[in-house]
Amino acid sequence: KKIVTEKRRQRNQTVKKEGDSTDCKKPKRTKEEIEEARQLKIKKMEEEEQSRWRWWEEEKYEDGVKWRFLEHSGPYFPPEYQPLPDHVNFYYDGKKVKLSLAAEEVALFFAQMLDHEYTTKKVFRENFFQDWRKEMTDEERSLIQELDKCDFGEIHAMHKAKVEARKNMSKEEKLVLKEANQKILDEYGYCLLDHHRERIGNFKIEPPGLFRGRGEHPKQGKLKKRIQPEDVIINCSNSRVDRESRIPVPPAGHRWKEVRHDNTVTWLASWTENIQGSIKYIMLNANSKLKGEKDWEKYEVARKLKSCVDNIRNQYLMDLKSREMCTRQRAVALYFIDKLALRAGNEKEEGETADTVGCCSLRVEHITLHDTLDASECVVEFDFLGKDSIRYYNKVPVIKKVFKNLKLFMEDKQPGDELFDRLNTSLLNKHLSSLMPGLTAKVFRTYNASITLQQQLKELTNESDSVAEKLLSYNRANRAVAILCNHQRAPPKTFDQSMANLQSKIEARKEQLVLAKSELKQAKKEAKAKGSADAKLQALVVRKKMAVKRCEEQLLKLEVQATDREENKQIALGTSKLNYLDPRISVAWCKKMEVPVDKIYNKSQRDKFAWAIDMTEVGFEF
Numbered sequence: 001k002k003i004v005t006e007k008r009r010q011r012n013q014t015v016k017k018e019g020d021s022t023d024c025k026k027p028k029r030t031k032e033e034i035e036e037a038r039q040l041k042i043k044k045m046e047e048e049e050q051s052r053w054r055w056w057e058e059e060k061y062e063d064g065v066k067w068r069f070l071e072h073s074g075p076y077f078p079p080e081y082q083p084l085p086d087h088v089n090f091y092y093d094g095k096k097v098k099l100s101l102a103a104e105e106v107a108l109f110f111a112q113m114l115d116h117e118y119t120t121k122k123v124f125r126e127n128f129f130q131d132w133r134k135e136m137t138d139e140e141r142s143l144i145q146e147l148d149k150c151d152f153g154e155i156h157a158m159h160k161a162k163v164e165a166r167k168n169m170s171k172e173e174k175l176v177l178k179e180a181n182q183k184i185l186d187e188y189g190y191c192l193l194d195h196h197r198e199r200i201g202n203f204k205i206e207p208p209g210l211f212r213g214r215g216e217h218p219k220q221g222k223l224k225k226r227i228q229p230e231d232v233i234i235n236c237s238n239s240r241v242d243r244e245s246r247i248p249v250p251p252a253g254h255r256w257k258e259v260r261h262d263n264t265v266t267w268l269a270s271w272t273e274n275i276q277g278s279i280k281y282i283m284l285n286a287n288s289k290l291k292g293e294k295d296w297e298k299y300e301v302a303r304k305l306k307s308c309v310d311n312i313r314n315q316y317l318m319d320l321k322s323r324e325m326c327t328r329q330r331a332v333a334l335y336f337i338d339k340l341a342l343r344a345g346n347e348k349e350e351g352e353t354a355d356t357v358g359c360c361s362l363r364v365e366h367i368t369l370h371d372t373l374d375a376s377e378c379v380v381e382f383d384f385l386g387k388d389s390i391r392y393y394n395k396v397p398v399i400k401k402v403f404k405n406l407k408l409f410m411e412d413k414q415p416g417d418e419l420f421d422r423l424n425t426s427l428l429n430k431h432l433s434s435l436m437p438g439l440t441a442k443v444f445r446t447y448n449a450s451i452t453l454q455q456q457l458k459e460l461t462n463e464s465d466s467v468a469e470k471l472l473s474y475n476r477a478n479r480a481v482a483i484l485c486n487h488q489r490a491p492p493k494t495f496d497q498s499m500a501n502l503q504s505k506i507e508a509r510k511e512q513l514v515l516a517k518s519e520l521k522q523a524k525k526e527a528k529a530k531g532s533a534d535a536k537l538q539a540l541v542v543r544k545k546m547a548v549k550r551c552e553e554q555l556l557k558l559e560v561q562a563t564d565r566e567e568n569k570q571i572a573l574g575t576s577k578l579n580y581l582d583p584r585i586s587v588a589w590c591k592k593m594e595v596p597v598d599k600i601y602n603k604s605q606r607d608k609f610a611w612a613i614d615m616t617e618v619g620f621e622f
Helices: 002-018 031-051 101-111 122-135 138-143 153-167 171-188 289-319 325-340 400-410 425-435 441-460 467-484 495-530 535-567 573-579 583-593 603-608 610-615
Strands: 090-092 095-097 190-193 196-199 233-235 258-260 269-272 279-282 367-370 377-385 391-399
Touching: 090 153, 101 122, 101 153, 171 190, 289 325, 289 425, 289 441, 289 583, 289 603, 289 610, 325 391, 325 400, 325 425, 325 441, 367 400, 377 400, 391 400, 425 441, 441 467, 441 583, 467 535, 467 573, 467 583, 495 535, 573 603, 583 610, 603 610
Parallel strands: 233 258
Antiparallel strands: 090 095, 190 196, 233 269, 269 279, 367 377, 377 391
8 A cells, every 4th residue: 555655656746847837827717617517518409509590491493493592602722822931942953043923832831741751652742843844934943853863941940930939929829820721611611501600511612732642652752732712613593583692703913714593513613723624613511401311312312221121232243143244244343342341433534643443443453362171161361552552451261153253254365454354333323223222332331331331330339338448349340431432541640659658547546446445345334343334434435435446447448549549540430420420320229228429429529410419219229
């Protein structure tokens, strides 16, 4: 007991020393202040709930119509480039060079990233230098021939100083910045949709910079050009038809590329970016009616698949023996999409060079066949780059019919040849839509993700578990889905340190538990010696028992947290939770298991799934 007490005393002294002086600590709030803050929070939540547009209780519009009135201010454009101050210079081969504004801006983009490993990568450097030279004058191009001779040091130092200055802003400066951002949000961050004020998701157009991409993207380092109003198509109500509405005004001296009045689409503005040639959209926020309706419809289509999935599976298993090669290829592709939740894979945009594939665009080099001793089951090894250049590597057992067909598809083909040379995504989806209205390869992914979560929750959760243990079970169920969908992530840079901190807390709690048990033992001993008549000693025993129980619960919670964090080290749970899992499964589980919904969904996620939280009963089945 003395040793444990001494350890606690030493640790408390260490914490006090690390805290330095007490003047930087926030003053402790009184019980009255804490209660007042709690009541204000409750009141605010109630007001938000009362003002919420409960669109899911209204009748839907006729097919195709998304809105009847749409008014907004258009996108917010980033500020124009500000030239470098006179004392900050760029050097080439040791000599000071004054760059043109266009070349200087792109040089700044590279200088800002000097601390990042991207700027050490060969592909990134080559792509950057190639695009940078396009922005240079003829004179600059003739001078600047090698990136290795460029010195961005002073520009980088200026950038770092600005970052530090932002970190060290005073309260007054932060308040001014906050008010300025709030003003921008108020003007550009909301729209009127059918006369309801709705939040816009991404109302700011991304500033120019250097493209990074995910994974080892072949276009990393290329210049993302500045988007001008002349590149942007606006979509809103027609002011000639509806005189209440107004068309957004472009920035001074500019005009929009086009103004449309299409109420069958959900975007407010669009433009084409120069790296991939893909169309970018400004859409409403995740908690808006348009997004919510789309989510609801997506999960309802996936639920319908449940009633006919067995027939579809029987059909594609029969098709594995078809006389037509295209039918066999379609059957094998469907088998992979169903069993492995592979993406179908779409044809690349013109000019896109990233070597990413999906199921239908797999090449012979992406799979390896392994015979096993078990004649009924063989193994297929997958290794390819999927969406966002994330590697998909998996060894999976497959039935013999699939294995034999794969051997057949690979006969007389080179590694770079298509595995499914008689199939593409549009043909596959056309076939699926004939089996069930609205069915696509993506619906299989949503269905399998949601059904996996529901099954895993039933298997893993016990009603007698603590809330912490139930949450661990939920995350394990979610993790099974993330693994199925190949939702990987790199371990956070702070992972080891945060785990070490958590382990320190666990050790400290264990010490507290030893001490609490020792104190309980002592209290029991004293109570026994004096008999049951001593009410004070009996009350002390009760308090010590409570202290032991509290320590045990807190220790369990920390240990569960450590297990959960370790298991989630390289798995991204958020993607499946927000995009592939029917939220009604999670809400029903929370209600049945008496777990607060806010333990599963944060505030913005609860707003996104308000329709599911409001309408889901305990007995909901996907």
